[in-house]
Amino acid sequence: MGNAIQNEDYLFKKVYDHVLHRIERNEWKEHKKLPSVRQLASEMNIHRLTVLKAYQLLKQHDKVYVKDKVGYFVQSNVTKNLEYLDNPIVSAYVQKNHLSEIHQSPVSYNFSQALIDPNLLPNQYFSSYVKKVFDLYPKVLATYSTVQGDLELRESLTRYFINQYKTHLNPDNLLITSGSQQAIHLIAQTFIKSGDAVLFERPSYSAAIDIFRAQGAQIVTVDIHPNGYDLEQVERYLKQYKPRLFYLIPTFHNPTGYTVSAGQRKKLVELAEQYRCLLIEDDASHDIYFDHAPPPPIYTYDTAGTVIYIRSFCKYISPGLRIATVICQSSLMKSLITVKSLTDNGSPLLNQKIFLHYFSSLRMQQHLEKLRIALQIRKEIMEEELGVTDWKWTSPKGGLNLWVQLPDNLPTELLLTKSIEQSISFVPGQVCDPLKQLSSWIRLSFSYANEKQLSEGVKRFVAVAQSLL
Amino acid sequence: MGNAIQNEDYLFKKVYDHVLHRIERNEWKEHKKLPSVRQLASEMNIHRLTVLKAYQLLKQHDKVYVKDKVGYFVQSNVTKNLEYLDNPIVSAYVQKNHLSEIHQSPVSYNFSQALIDPNLLPNQYFSSYVKKVFDLYPKVLATYSTVQGDLELRESLTRYFINQYKTHLNPDNLLITSGSQQAIHLIAQTFIKSGDAVLFERPSYSAAIDIFRAQGAQIVTVDIHPNGYDLEQVERYLKQYKPRLFYLIPTFHNPTGYTVSAGQRKKLVELAEQYRCLLIEDDASHDIYFDHAPPPPIYTYDTAGTVIYIRSFCKYISPGLRIATVICQSSLMKSLITVKSLTDNGSPLLNQKIFLHYFSSLRMQQHLEKLRIALQIRKEIMEEELGVTDWKWTSPKGGLNLWVQLPDNLPTELLLTKSIEQSISFVPGQVCDPLKQLSSWIRLSFSYANEKQLSEGVKRFVAVAQSLL
Missing domain, CATH: 3.90.1150.10 (Aspartate Aminotransferase, domain 1)
Structure with a gap:
């Protein structure tokens, strides 16, 4: 099943939209010459045949016309029937979830x-114990969190991770986000420019696919098997496509449930370092195991700062709070915090405080x-x-x-x-x-x-x- | 003070970064010819002199070299000294807050x-009454909100706005966001592509400037005076720059405190319709008046769906909850909801329920x-x-x-x-x-x-x- 064919339909649509939007928005006026096929292909970093195919469909749809041996030109009156307000032109390539x-x-x-x-979920316990949180922080609703997240919570999570994985870590390496979905979105915004290649497991988490697509990424896929990947294929693709990052869910993978072996985890980190590819490890189900705990996260094998780790607890502790954390090295963290500050200026403090106290309670262990x-x-x-x-x-x-x-x-x-x-x-x-x-x-x-x-x-x-x- | 000069420094840096990133990321390999000045200027929709200036500085920095009458070429070994992980290459143009x-x-x-x-802020009252919220919704922490926001809250806000402004509105026109900053960010992501012109008051809200810059917008400014704008200037710029949108804070403007008159509000909506420019009305201080209530929001003058209204209550009700709402017509709302779903999949339900009950209480009126x-x-x-x-x-x-x-x-x-x-x-x-x-x-x-x-x-x-x- 599957291989690294980039989604041709998607690329084709991207070119088509690229041109049509410029025409519709009157940036390219009637009778303007379009970029040559060769030029646009080089600019968008895709195959010339894909551009040609898009140009031909634009012609078929009467958006552009051809002058033999000269090139493609914008048709007149394309924008005439466009009801601007009923057809908002959105910025991203695929705005779909x-x-x-x-x-x-x-x-x-x-x-x-x-x-x-x-x-x-322990709803009754929650209701009664939240009252204690308000007694502890009487002004919690009147206060903003810092952008990076409440320090007390980051300290508590740091202790937890050090204790669990004997890893080096300090609270500055943690960012609190509103759920892992926001974390993925922040990472995509921070590190991906339109046209960048990213590696994805196949299959993968649907919303992550949509997020990276919306950012204009070109997705290259690696099949995931019950024990991991064909690492030779991974290496080949790292070499060939130079992806910016590899988004992966190595533990109780969504949707397959597969778990990447400890041996492969180690090797993956080495490959990522060698080919300078960030590993985005999305770990939303780590604690939901049936017999044995899974291998430690990939980020615990990382010494060079190649892994960005997303750990979500929302799902099995308190979906309504929307709390997740991102762990990474400080130079990457700096950019993520800036993007987080522009995105929402920090997650709500109340949610972080409620989560903090429940997370560090004995009750949570029992609940799990x-x-x-x-x-x-x-x-x-x-x-x-x-x-x-x-x-x-x-x-x-x-x-x-x-x-x-x-x-x-x-x-x-x-x-x-x-x-x-x-x-x-x-x-x-x-x-x-x-x-x-x-x-x-x-x-x-x-x-x-x-x-x-x-x-x-x-x-x-x-x-x-x-x-x- | 001021005029519509686009920020040349900014554009210049954008070209410089555009080229340097491609070189550093090895998309443009050594000895590859750069696009001609004319070509890149047309592609990025900016002046040729700006491109030339950037190319010259790249040459001075030894990133590119010139062959007379042929063009600019990528220098060899540019990437040699690049410590990849210590210099993450971020996607947006200005990642700064x-x-x-x-x-x-x-x-x-x-x-x-x-x-x-x-x-x-009424902290004590809050603490005691939040307990009631948990009694009302015992599973609030176990439940996700819908992406658009809790229906009960949207209904309550709809009643409030209809009651206040006698406007036509239904809960489908409302989106709940995590603060007004997220609302601005969602709008920028949804409607702005790199290179788009946007109109801004001068001065304006710093974070909004940073958000639109990060999205690659070219900002054109209109001075704000104690009673509003020079509307002839506004019209001239709408004609000249065809901005996608006009971000404005017409009521107790940040930072100046100025308020745009009712007469100008009406005229602005007409201009926006005529020139197909969205008005993004950011209304964070509407209720913080000292003697008389301000004129109704601009969106209440809108009949054609030209205004996107951001109303925040966080600041003066409960900063810690991070609740704001966006109001707009349905075709724009559809895109915003999709982007919100990719961004964080909906704001936390708990915060919406707490806000709902406080907002609709008599206590809030007294507090205000x-x-x-x-x-x-x-x-x-x-x-x-x-x-x-x-x-x-x-x-x-x-x-x-x-x-x-x-x-x-x-x-x-x-x-x-x-x-x-x-x-x-x-x-x-x-x-x-x-x-x-x-x-x-x-x-x-x-x-x-x-x-x-x-x-x-x-x-x-x-x-x-x-x-x-």
């Missing part, structure tokens, strides 16, 4: 949300242990119900999802439509694939629906699927 | 923070009335202490700042250094000026220091200034 669109249909059997069922068992049970229920089919998946050792391969002849798009009619949701593999293929795979989350819903919902789902075969 | 740098010095007499003294009086007293103390000087300012009818003109021969940079030595901070006018001039003006905030600090601190400050004359 695929996953959030799926989540818009309310369903009874929700297997699309990789979120923890709110009933598994119970949560792991509850999630393992839900996973087993889902797997049991799926056992009647011949579908394939690798049973995950942690995380919130099953990554399931359906029979080739099952039409996934129709399956989604029919499932939503039956009040069942799931995530089609295509959405998790930077190349928009993997159409016989789906992601089923077992963390949001309760045991009864899982049992009933998966039965119904299997029935829907079988009716389509 | 000027104001947040000034705030880094802790001082006893803080006149640089345009924030409300935490002691003026007391706050207005307290701030007016602080303003009067500051003005009284400044009365011994011949410095000039227009006494503001609302807001948090005095905008003061110092004698021409007072060296402001030295004044800042000396003041900070005396534990006094203020904001130099330069920071608020997109053209980085206005060096004889300063912003003094009277909202953060208490009465005693104001009286003592301003006395000290005047003494420091007079010692430099």
